[in-house]
Amino acid sequence: MAEELHSLVAPYALDALDETDERSFEEHLALCERCRGELAGLREAAAALAYTAPATQPPPELKERILAQARSERPNVVPLRRKRNWTTTLGIAAAAAAAVAIGLGLWGATRSTGQDALARVLSRPGARVMAMGGSGVLAVAPDGEAALALRVADAPPGKTYEAWVIHANAARPAGLFRGAGVVKLARRVAKGSVVAVTVERAGGAPQPTQKPFLASQETT
Amino acid sequence: MSLLLTAAPPPAKAPRNLAHLSDESLLSLVASSDDNALAELYDRFGGIAYGLALRILRDESLAQDAVQEAFLGVWRTADRFLAERASASTWILTLVHRRAVDLVRREDRRRGDPLESAPEPAAAETVEEQATTRFQRRVVQEALRQLTPEQREALELGYYGGLSQSELAERLGQPLGTVKSRMFSGLGRLRELLGQAGLEESLSP
Numbered sequence: 159m160a161e162e163l164h165s166l167v168a169p170y171a172l173d174a175l176d177e178t179d180e181r182s183f184e185e186h187l188a189l190c191e192r193c194r195g196e197l198a199g200l201r202e203a204a205a206a207l208a209y210t211a212p213a214t215q216p217p218p219e220l221k222e223r224i225l226a227q228a229r230s231e232r233p234n235v236v237p238l239r240r241k242r243n244w245t246t247t248l249g250i251a252a253a254a255a256a257a258v259a260i261g262l263g264l265w266g267a268t269r270s271t272g273q274d275a276l277a278r279v280l281s282r283p284g285a286r287v288m289a290m291g292g293s294g295v296l297a298v299a300p301d302g303e304a305a306l307a308l309r310v311a312d313a314p315p316g317k318t319y320e321a322w323v324i325h326a327n328a329a330r331p332a333g334l335f336r337g338a339g340v341v342k343l344a345r346r347v348a349k350g351s352v353v354a355v356t357v358e359r360a361g362g363a364p365q366p367t368q369k370p371f372l373a374s375q376e377t378t
Numbered sequence: 379m380s381l382l383l384t385a386a387p388p389p390a391k392a393p394r395n396l397a398h399l400s401d402e403s404l405l406s407l408v409a410s411s412d413d414n415a416l417a418e419l420y421d422r423f424g425g426i427a428y429g430l431a432l433r434i435l436r437d438e439s440l441a442q443d444a445v446q447e448a449f450l451g452v453w454r455t456a457d458r459f460l461a462e463r464a465s466a467s468t469w470i471l472t473l474v475h476r477r478a479v480d481l482v483r484r485e486d487r488r489r490g491d492p493l494e495s496a497p498e499p500a501a502a503e504t505v506e507e508q509a510t511t512r513f514q515r516r517v518v519q520e521a522l523r524q525l526t527p528e529q530r531e532a533l534e535l536g537y538y539g540g541l542s543q544s545e546l547a548e549r550l551g552q553p554l555g556t557v558k559s560r561m562f563s564g565l566g567r568l569r570e571l572l573g574q575a576g577l578e579e580s581l582s583p
């Protein structure tokens with residue numbers, strides 16, 4: 159019976175199971191490490207088949223429709239995202255995703271438009287992701303390597319953003335940046351730290367002179 | 379410390395350029411409800427997604443429904459994507475494929491023509507493709523040519539036909555076990571070839 163279920167992994171990767179088989183396989187998948195491992199690779203190969211259909215421009219109003227609907231759902235979605243476990247889930251599986259990408263060589267690499275600092279941290283085994291207020295995310299690898307991805311307006315003229323790693327009531331500078339994007343933190347983030355961002359005079363400050371307008375929860 | 383961390387009002391938000399972010403980082407931003415990041419992902423994958431949905435559904439309005447539902451699925455569940463152990467592009471294209479297959483089965487528009495004879499929708503306009511998309515298509519087509527005809531047929535019908543494995547076995551006049559093992563060995567070989575293709579390509583000048 160187990161062999162029978164294992165053998166559904168390829169049709170499942172191709173979405174070629176009927177509802178009954180699909181349900182049985184998903185139940186099996188939750189318990190079977192072997193199938194989860196195989197599925198990751200088979201899915202990458204199956205998704206590659208999408209590239210054999212010619213890319214076709216959808217009508218412009220489709221994008222507007224999708225974005226309008228997404229924005230209208232936002233208030234409902236945000237609280238769900240704060241659920242206890244999602245940070246952990248992201249971290250655990252990041253390593254598996256990285257392994258898959260490596261297995262696929264350049265094929266995997268060319269599909270991402272770049273290896274930014276956040277992606278690099280995410281690819282580390284055991285990396286964790288946390289919300290930075292409602293304005294982005296913080297990713298931290300187990301050794302403390304960390305990156306921020308933020309959506310913020312450019313800093314006002316003569317000002318800069320400064321990131322801080324706050325641990326045991328001491329704030330230490332972790333880098334300056336001008337506006338939105340990905341920032342690699344210049345300082346490692348130990349467990350139990352808070353990462354925060356303030357606006358400082360150009361050139362930065364040795365200690366925060368303002369209240370942070372963005373801060374993470376304590377890292378775990 | 380609690381005083382230090384009292385939130386001050388953030389500076390006004392402005393549109394920003396996300397073009398330099400990786401797909402995975404964009405998905406992280408989508409998970410924090412960033413609609414600009416969703417728009418950027420749509421710009422990257424909308425064309426491939428629509429092309430895929432059209433090939434399966436052969437109907438523009440149904441294909442748009444599939445793409446819309448898939449991208450809303452991205453919006454609603456981006457926080458779970460890494461749990462699927464996939465790269466961002468695989469995760470997104472898997473959602474699109476799933477929605478398109480659901481729709482084609484509901485509408486009973488399934489078909490079994492091999493890819494070569496698939497008619498292209500007349501009104502659809504082909505996207506001005508990025509070089510990377512063209513490169514990827516070339517790599518996949520080259521890899522598919524190296525499968526056995528039986529493996530290729532099982533993958534193409536399985537992926538684009540919207541058929542279940544049993545329907546496929548019937549259509550091909552083969553035992554179910556044979557069809558399953560062709561799918562498994564075909565996908566496994568494809569994955570291997572894609573990995574090798576990447577390596578060779580990156581070694582060539």
Ligand SMILES: [Zn+2]
Pocket residue numbers: 163164186190191192193194
């Ligand atoms: Zn199994």
